[in-house]
Amino acid sequence: MNVDTISDFLAEQRDNTIDELQGHVLEFETLWERKLWHELTNKLIEFFNHPGSAPQRLQFYKVFVLKFADRINQLKLVDLALKAATQCLDNNERLAFMQSVATRVDKENSQDAHVFALIAVARVKLDLENLPGARKDLDKAESILDKFDSVETIVHSSFYHAQADYYQAKQDFGAYYKNALLYLACIDVKNLPYEERRHRAHDLAIAALVSVSIYNFGELLLHPILDALKEREEDKWLRDLVFAFNKGDLVQYDLLANQIQAHPLLAVHSNKLREKIYLAALTEAVFRRPPHDRAMSFDTIASETKVKPHEIEHLIMKALSLGLLRGTIDQVDEVAHINWVQPKVLDMTQIENMRSRLKEWDSSVEQLGNWIEKVGQDVWAA
Secondary structure: OOHHHHHHHHHHHHHOOOHHHHHHHHHHHHHHHOOOHHHHHHHHHHHHHOHHHHHHHHHHHHHHHHHOHHHOOHHHHHHHHHHHHOOOOOHHHHHHHHHHHHHHOOOHHHHHHHHHHHHHHHHHHHHOOOHHHHHHHHHHHHHHHOOOOOOOHHHHHHHHHHHHHHHHHHOOHHHHHHHHHHHHHOOOHHHOOHHHHHHHHHHHHHHHHHOOOOOOOHHHHOOHHHHHHHOOHHHHHHHHHHHHHHOOOHHHHHHOHHHHHHOHHHHHOHHHHHHHHHHHHHHHHHHHOOHHHOEEEHHHHHHHHOOOHHHHHHHHHHHHHOOOEEEEEEOOOOEEEEEEEOOOOOOHHHHHHHHHHHHHHHHHHHHHHHHHHHHOHHHHHO
16 A cells, blocks of 8 residues: 555545544654654554544554554554454454464564463453463463563553453462452552452452462452442442451351352352351461460360361361461360461451550560569679
């Protein structure tokens, strides 16, 4: 396509463009004629980002952008392609389009763009419920990413986003939780629309609760994404439930029993949730005790965790096997000797308990010092 034809195309597109964007199209021709590729790319991204450009994006990409595609930043080329792909008729057309983009940028000096496009291909396959195909593309993208010393944040964020969606589709809650948090670490959460923050917070909370590998909720409790569950009355119970699990609050758990049973995924995992809250109650009971007073009888544990006496030993063994506690069990005397408990994020009540223990420790040290000074007067004098 020669310059005159490009001019004709831009003139035609300008006539079909909303008034607010006609100035952009005029500027495209000037930048094209002057071969200012960097400025032209940025102006195109600005144009594509505007909602009013949606009907023209695909045509602009195929007819105009591809004429100088090799002269511009390949990562920005893929970004333009992604925005254009939103106008494909269906996912099958979108898949073919993004596969062609991934092939185009598969060059030695543009592997970051190739990864970016591969991730987009994987996302379309997820939409088509082709999980094996998506996994293959994500694995390929990950193998290339591992070779980079550094890469643009947008590539990492899109990778973790796609990974999270894949594991959510597979109902691998632990892997979803990990990748969703990594995705959030790559972006500014404040820039996410409220509904997206709300859904992400909901999904993270559910994943943390039902996962068989997550027993420490600290990373989620400290993340601002969880605040999205405070804004609507119907969401607050889920946030309260996560905090209840963090401190082993059996009373709060029972108060939320109706909401748990009303939630399909939580209801399916209700037995696992019950075991998990018992484990949380056990670790909290140990945590509240000073280190020198962590030999706990089975009766004491039963009283504090509400677990049936004949299930206590199994509960302690489960906590030991998961690394939540360290210690030994005296089966004859029915006593658990605990010497370590997994650290956790503390709420204000737990912090106050810790403060009281520190004050007790300080008082004990002072008393010991006074005793030593009293009985050792002659030694000190000497």
